[in-house]
Every structure is written in structure tokens, then in C-alpha cells.
Amino acid sequence: MKIQSILVVDDDENDQFICEYTIRKYDSAIRVLKAFDGAEALDVLRGDTPDAIILDINMPVMNGFEFLDRYAQEFEVHAPVVAMLTSSHLGKDRERAMQYDFVKSYFEKPLESDHLRVMAELLG
Numbered sequence: 001m002k003i004q005s006i007l008v009v010d011d012d013e014n015d016q017f018i019c020e021y022t023i024r025k026y027d028s029a030i031r032v033l034k035a036f037d038g039a040e041a042l043d044v045l046r047g048d049t050p051d052a053i054i055l056d057i058n059m060p061v062m063n064g065f066e067f068l069d070r071y072a073q074e075f076e077v078h079a080p081v082v083a084m085l086t087s088s089h090l091g092k093d094r095e096r097a098m099q100y101d102f103v104k105s106y107f108e109k110p111l112e113s114d115h116l117r118v119m120a121e122l123l124g
């Protein structure tokens with residue numbers, strides 16, 4: 001299945017830029033939504049359900065894990081693919097993220113085309 005839209009949740013403007021650039025290079029038709037922390041992402045998701053969410057862990061206001069907790073509680077329908085994209089090399093972070101049934105992948109920054117291919121395959 002082809003990815004139609006992706007929500008990128010990351011507080012770092014440079015990482016946001018790299019993600020958007022990589023997504024556009026992969027497929028310029030993909031609609032890119034942006035949020036700079038988990039709270040902003042929840043607001044975006046109240047009005048839109050993207051095919052995929054790319055989520056950083058370490059962010060101010062609401063970090064990635066706090067977002068996952070709220071997302072699990074507040075939304076009955078989840079994006080088909082939620083992928084963590086982080087600089088964290090900690091196994092405990094990977095294990096914690098993968099405990100959520102809607103988290104399908106855990107990637108280390110920066111976002112690469114191969115990550116997007118994996119996400120597209122997960123969509124079916």
C-alpha cells in the first residue's frame with residue numbers, strides 16, 4: 001500500500017526538515033503533517049488520521065512516551081503505522097516503545113528512504 005500522509009512529531013527543526021526532505025524525495029505526493037511535541041501531535045490527530053506517524057522520544061511539553069500513553073487512551077482508531085525515530089540507542093527505550101501494539105518500527109535518526117519503505121510494507 002502506498003503512504004498517503006505522515007505526521008512527523010519532533011521538536012528539532014533540523015530533524016523536521018530532514019524528515020520532510022527525505023519523505024518528499026521518497027514520494028513527493030505524500031502529505032506531510034508536522035507537530036513539535038506530543039501535545040501538538042494530539043491536536044493534529046483530533047482533526048486528521050494519517051497513514052503513519054514518525055515520533056521522536058525526547059521532546060519538551062510532552063515526550064514520545066507520554067504521547068503514546070495519551071494516544072492509546074484517547075483514540076480508538078490508531079494510525080496503521082507508528083514508527084519511533086530517535087537518537088536513543090537504549091534498548092529499554094526500544095522495548096518500552098514496542099509494548100504498544102500500534103508501534104510497528106523503531107528507527108535511529110536520521111530518517112532514511114529504507115525506513116519509509118519498511119513503513120509502506122507495514123501498511124500492506
